[in-house]
Amino acid sequence: MKEKFSIFTAIAYTSAKPHIGNTYEIVLADAIARFKRLLGYDVYFQTGTDEHGEKIATKAMEIGLTCQEYCDNISQEIKEIWDIMDTTYDKFVRTTDENHEKVVGNIFEKLLEQGDIYLGNYEGWYCIPCESFFTESQLKDGKCPDCGREVVKKSEEAYFFKMSKYQKRLEDYIDSHPDFIEPESRKNEIMNNFIKPGLLDLCVSRTSFDWGVKVPSNPKHVVYVWLDALTNYITNIGYDTDKTTEKFHKYWPADLQIIGKDIIRFHMIYWPIFLMALDLPLPKKIFGHPWLLMNEDKMSKSKGNVLYADDLVKEFGVDAIRYYLLHEIPYGHDGNITNDLIIDRINADLANVLGNLVNRTIAMAKKYFDGHIENKKEIESIDSELISLINHLKENITKRMDDLEIGKSLDEIFELLRRSNKYIDETMPWVLAKDNDKKNRLATVLYHLLESIRVSAIFLSPYLPNTGIEIKRQLNQMNQSFEFQENLIYDVLEPSPIFQRIKM
């Protein structure tokens, strides 16, 4: 039986069209999912949209739509962007799905029954005109941060979750599972700022708006969005409080949850504790990925520096944008994006190194052998390094991918591509071509190059799926072996550039 691998992204909040930074997450998860499938895993890959909450209700009202209509539109828009990026999720979930809402209600009632949730009073600073609660730290000079007017102390009936009850268990779990949260720096932040000082009970219901899952036993309350949103990971693979499905047992716990660094707190504290309360296993790993900055600045509509995936794809192509996202965003800290940086990467890596290698190799195969290449096995010592690099590619990439060093895993492929370009200059096929006695050596050299390209294309396809397909098409070779093959027969097609250089 195939080993399973389940991967979940956070669900996107439907308050606005996602920009390229938000899109990074799904592409990152997709590359990992595709890579695992390539290695033969039975992969389950889930993403979706988070649609409840006060912000959504306000937005919808502003535009004059019902909440549901508004969410339908944005959810669809987000799904389309995920599709434009060629992501291969198995399921796109929505928190407004009927089943999800039902199970969230059940979970709430179960936790209430167990005594993990209790009815209490929420006390906070309340701005009457804004109808909003604020915490002490949110206030600006003791006044409402939105309108600047006086706030009053007000208390309101609300349900609370006893976080403190699980604090010790959570702390022990995190301590004894060093790989649970990555990167480590994020883990330390949460540990030092929240867990160690002592967890406060979390208010898990709201009465000030009604766009959410109603608490079944007390429908004037809606379930707090995070309890609603976080549980998407289990409700959509068949969890319910009274029964669970085979699918659930197969794919839970998640092998990997990919989330933005901004919501790591919710995934490191509330999510594990909810799971503990439900007596369910915790995800094996949660990765809080960094952000994508536009010219070193956080993207925001008000700054007018927002880049959108669909625009970028129209201009540069999906694979180029996927390459940029996957290669340029480091593991531990924010990455940067600008038009010029994108063009730099396309020209330097995709056109000069990859595109040109494929093009010149296929062109030579065409020119010298009319496209028909067999391995004549006239080996020279220089060949061994190239072949060894080909044969180690899988191992090297896998190591990087397991460490979530996605950019570096791409570098492993490019190292082979660069080595291959160098190999051409070392072996000088155009010189061999002039000497009839060197025909077999020439064929051997080209065969080695074709094999290098074939294996590179296979490993490139999780990152650049269209490019992988196009290279294989030009090679006219469908062998999927990860290692150097001795005896394939190539009949390559006419070469055509896979990435055009872009004039700056």
Place this chain on the structure above:
RNA sequence: GGCGAGGUGGCACAACUGGCUAGCGCAAUCGGUUCAUACCCGAUAGGUUGUGAGUUCGAGUCUCACCCUCGCUACCA
């Protein structure tokens, strides 16, 4: 204020528990070559490793002080 990370050639980064002329990629300059998409290959240049002091035979790597940047600091998600 508290906790944490970091300041290395134009840019983005590397250098395990201190040790050989501080590395790589991109950009730049020069040269060679021509199969290829007018940067394919090679070479060169470029850093007193934030500042100051200290420990040591020897420090980017340890200690102290200072300067600067960034992240987190609970119910908006």
